[in-house]
Amino acid sequence: DTEVTQTPKHLVMGMTNKKSLKCEQHMGHRAMYWYKQKAKKPPELMFVYSYEKLSINESVPSRFSPECPNSSLLNLHLHALQPEDSALYLCASSQDLQLADTGELFFGEGSRLTVL
Amino acid sequence: GQNIDQPTEMTATEGAIVQINCTYQTSGFNGLFWYQQHAGEAPTFLSYNVLDGLEEKGRFSSFLSRSKGYSYLLLKELQMKDSASYLCAVRVGYQKVTFGIGTKLQVIP
Numbered sequence: 504d505t506e507v508t509q510t511p512k513h514l515v516m517g518m519t520n521k522k523s524l525k526c527e528q529h530m531g532h533r534a535m536y537w538y539k540q541k542a543k544k545p546p547e548l549m550f551v552y553s554y555e556k557l558s559i560n561e562s563v564p565s566r567f568s569p570e571c572p573n574s575s576l577l578n579l580h581l582h583a584l585q586p587e588d589s590a591l592y593l594c595a596s597s598q599d600l601q602l603a604d605t606g607e608l609f610f611g612e613g614s615r616l617t618v619l
Numbered sequence: 620g621q622n623i624d625q626p627t628e629m630t631a632t633e634g635a636i637v638q639i640n641c642t643y644q645t646s647g648f649n650g651l652f653w654y655q656q657h658a659g660e661a662p663t664f665l666s667y668n669v670l671d672g673l674e675e676k677g678r679f680s681s682f683l684s685r686s687k688g689y690s691y692l693l694l695k696e697l698q699m700k701d702s703a704s705y706l707c708a709v710r711v712g713y714q715k716v717t718f719g720i721g722t723k724l725q726v727i728p
Contacts, residue, residue: 545718610661
């Protein structure tokens with residue numbers, strides 16, 4: 504299994520809603536990532552989890568709250584979002600970061616979020 | 620922070636060879652990736668270079684010069700399906716991978 508699975512594929516929410524994006528991988532990877540990608544722009548790093556601990560937060564607003572319940576799962580909790588947060592949210596995973604591996608990122612298909 | 624530059628658009632002919640350049644300025648450099656992204660899809664891994672030199676993988680090759688902060692992706696025998704965005708990405712330390720703006724390649728018959 505070389506897949507990273509993201510749900511839902513599409514999400515429409517109002518600015519007062521609370522929703523969550525989910526990501527799952529079964530490749531035994533110990534690093535998981537959230538990226539945000541707006542149209543015609545490159546993916547922008549949001550968060551990195553390493554061994555289920557948050558290791559990087561790229562100054563992301565607190566209305567985005569990541570969670571890593573176990574080594575296979577990564578969630579992104581959304582609350583009080585703004586219309587400008589509408590984007591494609593990509594989850595990725597990679598092997599043990601503490602080894603000198605290539606660090607290849609395996610991406611999911613993404614969750615396309617629209618905030619009304 | 621990182622500064623990654625690559626051309627925004629390129630056009631090439633089916634069957635030809637195209638070279639996509641990437642320059643970067645960063646501290647803590649620990650490797651450079653090339654990813655392919657078709658419109659509306661997730662990026663997919665093409666190559667990884669951490670040492671100077673050329674890495675070849677089928678029709679795709681990637682080159683790195685760390686002293687010059689320079690890489691290129693070479694695509695041979697272009698096919699229509701190669702029309703996509705090609706993202707240069709720099710790894711800093713073990714955990715942070717930052718993407719360039721991407722080069723949109725259009726392959727024409």
